[in-house]
Amino acid sequence: MSATLPVQTGTSAPALSPSPMPGHEYEQAPEQAVNQGANQAANRTRTPTTEQASARITARATEPAVEQAPATPSLAMLLTLGLIAAISGLLVATAYEYTAPIIAEKERLATEAAVLRILPGAVAKRDFVIDAAGRLAPVDPASGGANGSAAGGGGLVYAGYDAQGRLQGLAFTGVGSGYSGPVEVLFAYDPERQLIVRSKVLKSTETPGFGDKLDTDPAFLKNLEALDARLDATGQALANPIVTVKNGTKTQPWQIDAITGATLSSRAMGKAANQAAQRAAPAIQRSLTLLAQPSN
Amino acid sequence: MAEASQPAVVAKAADPFNREETLTADTFLRGLWQENPVFVMLLGMCPVLAVTNSAINALGMGLATTFVLIGSGALVSLLRRWIPKQVRIASYIVIIATFVTVVDYAIHAISLELYASLGAFIQLIVVNCIILGRAEAYASKQRLVPTLVNGLGMGLGFTLALFSLGSVREILGNGTLFGVTLFGDSFQPWLVMILPPGGFFVLGAWLLLFAWLKQRRERRVLASAGAAAHG
Numbered sequence: 001m002s003a004t005l006p007v008q009t010g011t012s013a014p015a016l017s018p019s020p021m022p023g024h025e026y027e028q029a030p031e032q033a034v035n036q037g038a039n040q041a042a043n044r045t046r047t048p049t050t051e052q053a054s055a056r057i058t059a060r061a062t063e064p065a066v067e068q069a070p071a072t073p074s075l076a077m078l079l080t081l082g083l084i085a086a087i088s089g090l091l092v093a094t095a096y097e098y099t100a101p102i103i104a105e106k107e108r109l110a111t112e113a114a115v116l117r118i119l120p121g122a123v124a125k126r127d128f129v130i131d132a133a134g135r136l137a138p139v140d141p142a143s144g145g146a147n148g149s150a151a152g153g154g155g156l157v158y159a160g161y162d163a164q165g166r167l168q169g170l171a172f173t174g175v176g177s178g179y180s181g182p183v184e185v186l187f188a189y190d191p192e193r194q195l196i197v198r199s200k201v202l203k204s205t206e207t208p209g210f211g212d213k214l215d216t217d218p219a220f221l222k223n224l225e226a227l228d229a230r231l232d233a234t235g236q237a238l239a240n241p242i243v244t245v246k247n248g249t250k251t252q253p254w255q256i257d258a259i260t261g262a263t264l265s266s267r268a269m270g271k272a273a274n275q276a277a278q279r280a281a282p283a284i285q286r287s288l289t290l291l292a293q294p295s296n
Numbered sequence: 297m298a299e300a301s302q303p304a305v306v307a308k309a310a311d312p313f314n315r316e317e318t319l320t321a322d323t324f325l326r327g328l329w330q331e332n333p334v335f336v337m338l339l340g341m342c343p344v345l346a347v348t349n350s351a352i353n354a355l356g357m358g359l360a361t362t363f364v365l366i367g368s369g370a371l372v373s374l375l376r377r378w379i380p381k382q383v384r385i386a387s388y389i390v391i392i393a394t395f396v397t398v399v400d401y402a403i404h405a406i407s408l409e410l411y412a413s414l415g416a417f418i419q420l421i422v423v424n425c426i427i428l429g430r431a432e433a434y435a436s437k438q439r440l441v442p443t444l445v446n447g448l449g450m451g452l453g454f455t456l457a458l459f460s461l462g463s464v465r466e467i468l469g470n471g472t473l474f475g476v477t478l479f480g481d482s483f484q485p486w487l488v489m490i491l492p493p494g495g496f497f498v499l500g501a502w503l504l505l506f507a508w509l510k511q512r513r514e515r516r517v518l519a520s521a522g523a524a525a526h527g
Contacts, residue, residue: 084387106408
């Protein structure tokens, strides 16, 4: 179909003079497009091989005077794309090399600031992972970054110590799905009383003005000042799973009173607290002696 | 392939098709006003509506886009003689994606909060039609310096538009500007303004204002032309 086009628009065919360089060929295009829009569009979408083939067909089918726009050699295209890919790879690699340490340091500082803020009295923190045996294992500060990322975000347990090296409390993260996405919360845990004593939303996409009350509403935050996270007799799980209940119906210390108008977000908080405590509290209780050792 | 061996002199002679423009103040100002990507061309509506719920988000997004516009424009302009037309879109996309990745790392390194609040919209600059449009319509035909200036103008025009949405939405929807509280406790924030519908409301109000200004100017021009004809 496209091969016959130059024949039909034969009167304007001389405009398609051969041009030696691809760049110039393209620059000529709009002028030709004035009287040969359709023909030009067909040329543009054609691949080099079909273009060469159609050029042969055209030459055979009509007089040799009809000239075809030259095809760009495939090699030139490959070289150009290769060159562009190389430049782009170089730029991306340079940017990554330069920013990766800054990003890692900023993230470490942000986590540390969040942990120390949620554990008042603490001036230093140590990171722990939960190992296969369900106990805490210290993360070597030198390889901390690598281990932390290997543990998969919410995996770490942070222990806060005061200046004398006494344990001030523990912090761990939990995730619950809310109204418009996951809500990631950092919880402070008191190992002696087995209570969740504070919370801070780290990441949330909840509706502004409703869902963000999770972090600001004083009545709601009261729920999380002494949230029961006792272990059952076996020490494997919580004695009472933490649940969110309808506003005004909280009767037990392991229940969270939902915010009116933000029930789903409140439930996300409950799910996050439950998930985090079920995961971390048994391991913490098993490793109290390790935690009690002053940091060095 | 035989055509490639023809002398380059022919190419020189064919240069009346050269549409390179000379650098003027207009090269820069066009993007800010007459061809403002948001208020005049209505391009890139996705980030315009999605990330303008606060002034700092709007500014961050606008500057990131400006950087990508300038960087990709520069590279496209430098390589314009060597990019075959058959693979030009692929080439432009790779170049644009490169600069978007760089700006993504940069924002992550500069501010974690900004990075978190802009979310996926930084990566989505790749598909912002303003940038591909500039590469195809301007950078691929112009010399380096006009491309840089034009990219800067377009980028700042985009930033200005985002900022005019973001600041209004933050002031009305949160009672703050750049996080600084502007009103007393008696101010009840219009929550809808920082929710998605607020983006449409504020954009609509700005477009209304610009349309009104344009119409008034046209009427004045008409009136003065009429007066001159009668006088």
